[in-house]
Amino acid sequence: MEKHCTDSRVKGVSTGTTILAAIFDGGVVIGSDSRASMGGEYVSSKTINKVIQVHDRIFCCMAGSLADAQAVIKSAKFHLSFHSVQMESPPQVIAAASVLKDLCYKNKDELQAGFLTAGWDKKNGPQVYVVSLGGMLISQQVTIGGSGSTYIYGYVDAKYKPNMTKEECLQFATNALALAMGRDNVSGGVAHLVVITEKGVEHVVVPGDKLPKFHDE
Amino acid sequence: MALANIFETPAPGFNFDNAGRNAALEGLFDGGNTPKPMKTGTTIAGVVFKDGVVLGADTRATSDEVVADKMCAKIHYISPNIYCCGAGTAADTEKTTDLLSSNLTIYSLNSGRNPRVVMAVNILQDMLYRYHGQIGANLILGGVDCTGNHLYTVGPYGSVDKVPYLSMGSGDLAALGILEDGFKPDLELEPAKELVRAAIQAGIMNDLGSGNNIDICVITKQGVDYIRPYRESQYKDNRKMKYKYRPGTTTVLTKEVVPLKLEVVQETVQKMETT
Numbered sequence: 001m002e003k004h005c006t007d008s009r010v011k012g013v014s015t016g017t018t019i020l021a022a023i024f025d026g027g028v029v030i031g032s033d034s035r036a037s038m039g040g041e042y043v044s045s046k047t048i049n050k051v052i053q054v055h056d057r058i059f060c061c062m063a064g065s066l067a068d069a070q071a072v073i074k075s076a077k078f079h080l081s082f083h084s085v086q087m088e089s090p091p092q093v094i095a096a097a098s099v100l101k102d103l104c105y106k107n108k109d110e111l112q113a114g115f116l117t118a119g120w121d122k123k124n125g126p127q128v129y130v131v132s133l134g135g136m137l138i139s140q141q142v143t144i145g146g147s148g149s150t151y152i153y154g155y156v157d158a159k160y161k162p163n164m165t166k167e168e169c170l171q172f173a174t175n176a177l178a179l180a181m182g183r184d185n186v187s188g189g190v191a192h193l194v195v196i197t198e199k200g201v202e203h204v205v206v207p208g209d210k211l212p213k214f215h216d217e
Numbered sequence: 218m219a220l221a222n223i224f225e226t227p228a229p230g231f232n233f234d235n236a237g238r239n240a241a242l243e244g245l246f247d248g249g250n251t252p253k254p255m256k257t258g259t260t261i262a263g264v265v266f267k268d269g270v271v272l273g274a275d276t277r278a279t280s281d282e283v284v285a286d287k288m289c290a291k292i293h294y295i296s297p298n299i300y301c302c303g304a305g306t307a308a309d310t311e312k313t314t315d316l317l318s319s320n321l322t323i324y325s326l327n328s329g330r331n332p333r334v335v336m337a338v339n340i341l342q343d344m345l346y347r348y349h350g351q352i353g354a355n356l357i358l359g360g361v362d363c364t365g366n367h368l369y370t371v372g373p374y375g376s377v378d379k380v381p382y383l384s385m386g387s388g389d390l391a392a393l394g395i396l397e398d399g400f401k402p403d404l405e406l407e408p409a410k411e412l413v414r415a416a417i418q419a420g421i422m423n424d425l426g427s428g429n430n431i432d433i434c435v436i437t438k439q440g441v442d443y444i445r446p447y448r449e450s451q452y453k454d455n456r457k458m459k460y461k462y463r464p465g466t467t468t469v470l471t472k473e474v475v476p477l478k479l480e481v482v483q484e485t486v487q488k489m490e491t492t
Contacts (some may be wrong), residue, residue, distance in 0.1 A: 012350060036378065045378045067374035071346045074339075075332030110349075 016186030018148030027197035058119030105135025258426020299360030324418030346375025388420025
């Protein structure tokens with residue numbers, strides 16, 4: 001496997017990704033690409049799942065080292081489940097984000113993983129949280145992450161409006177992911193999107209060839 | 218939690234007990250020419266087909282430039298319905314799969330349930346992640362259980378991916394080309410076996426670390442067909458002579474027999490309670 005890993009700062013498989021989450025009127029959309037790479041030149045998986053469900057109405061997107069992110073999410077799922085049993089009620093989105101933040105902050109020397117957490121809970125409605133590499137936790141209306149996010153900051157800043165409809169928000173998210181995948185070599189594959197509302201959870205998968213095309217494609 | 222505690226929960230953090238032993242061992246080889254661990258320098262592949270999973274592997278184990286084992290078994294038994302191909306450091310893949318197999322058997326006996334592929338994957342992921350890539354095992358796990366036919370890859374750092382077709386090892390890129398071209402969902406048994414064979418063949422032809430014969434393992438709901446070898450190498454060497462010498466090759470000049478004088482000093486009889 002040595003020939004696959006060249007200069008990447010992440011050892012092993014990296015998600016080298018584009019992830020985003022955005023709040024709309026009544027819910028939240030969270031999405032990612034599906035490429036896993038090793039060393040920036042070998043695509044080890046075209047269909048990796050980076051949007052993981054950690055509870056009924058809470059999803060997380062992972063970025064960074066795939067092994068670290070999967071391990072942290074596994075641990076977070078357990079803690080959240082246990083917390084939910086003890087409280088006898090579904091966890092709040094901030095609880096999920098805090099669990100991830102705790103794991104990332106306490107093990108910041110060993111881990112290379114960042115997360116977006118998005119979900120809906122009864123007390124605060126739709127929410128989006130970012131847990132960065134070192135364990136910072138902040139809440140935002142719309143957020144993007146991963147290596148591909150650098151190419152779409154302009155798009156997101158210009159096109160995001162609060163209180164969009166679900167369809168507008170889905171289109172916004174698909175466009176953003178498509179633009180990032182078009183410019184970032186370690187993002188690609190299909191676009192995985194999940195729409196979370198009070199009523200439930202809806203998965204939308206947009207295959208690579210159905211992604212919106214822009215002027216030079 | 219009794220069923221889940223198959224491993225004894227290890228002490229938190231890294232265990233550096235062997236570091237002292239390793240330093241002492243390295244001291245034995247002055248000049249720093251410590252023997253390199255034997256790598257399997259492999260091509261392994263797996264494909265999910267209509268009725269199950271086909272796993273394939275070459276059979277060459279290399280130690281630098283020398284072929285250490287021409288008929289190495291790289292498809293390891295995990296449970297009656299789960300098999301695992303291993304690439305990377307030979308000892309690591311052997312021991313990791315052995316450990317996994319033992320633990321799954323204990324679990325099976327304790328819970329009265331057949332193990333699921335996803336459980337095997339989770340145990341492997343936890344173990345490999347804990348060692349942060351120090352265990353050089355790239356594994357392809359395939360099996361059939363009550364939830365369907367599954368194929369997973371587990372990397373040495375503990376990353377997991379569930380896929381319909383896969384190849385690993387030093388010959389993976391060559392094999393992947395064949396798989397990408399020939400894979401279709403819901404293949405029949407014979408085309409699936411042929412696809413895996415062709416993929417391993419590509420690895421053998423184009424990678425120096427892979428070679429010799431091709432092993433195939435077909436896992437279906439009905440059972441397992443472990444065909445070893447599925448295809449023999451056409452470059453097999455036939456020994457011209459035997460290396461066994463018949464008695465009498467070396468002439469016996471003299472023979473002397475000295476019986477040992479032994480005295481019975483003490484005799485005790487201990488009755489065993491078998492009731």
